[in-house]
Amino acid sequence: MPVANIKSQIKRNRQNERAHERNKAVRTALKTASKKARVTAAEGDAEATTQLVRDAARAYDKAASRGALHKRTAARNKSRLAKAANRAASE
Numbered sequence: 001m002p003v004a005n006i007k008s009q010i011k012r013n014r015q016n017e018r019a020h021e022r023n024k025a026v027r028t029a030l031k032t033a034s035k036k037a038r039v040t041a042a043e044g045d046a047e048a049t050t051q052l053v054r055d056a057a058r059a060y061d062k063a064a065s066r067g068a069l070h071k072r073t074a075a076r077n078k079s080r081l082a083k084a085a086n087r088a089a090s091e
Contacts, residue, residue, distance in 0.1 A: 026069070037056045049088050053085040056078075056081055057078045060077055
């Protein structure tokens with residue numbers, strides 16, 4: 001934790017710490033949603049996979065719009081999930 005002397009920087013450090021904790025929680029939730037979708041895709045349950053991928057994609061979009069994640073990172077992860085779901089559906 002940085003120790004600042006300037007009042008505005010002390011405030012900035014507090015804000016950054018709060019945002020960091022918030023973003024960490026969001027990223028953890030995204031990982032969980034992605035894992036659930038991937039696991040159901042591996043099991044071969046097409047209907048459940050479709051719903052879980054849709055939910056995860058929505059969560060990625062929300063995270064990107066709130067700035068917890070870069071929009072290209074969200075797009076990349078959504079694409080990978082959709083690919084896995086399509087593979088599971090075609091089997």
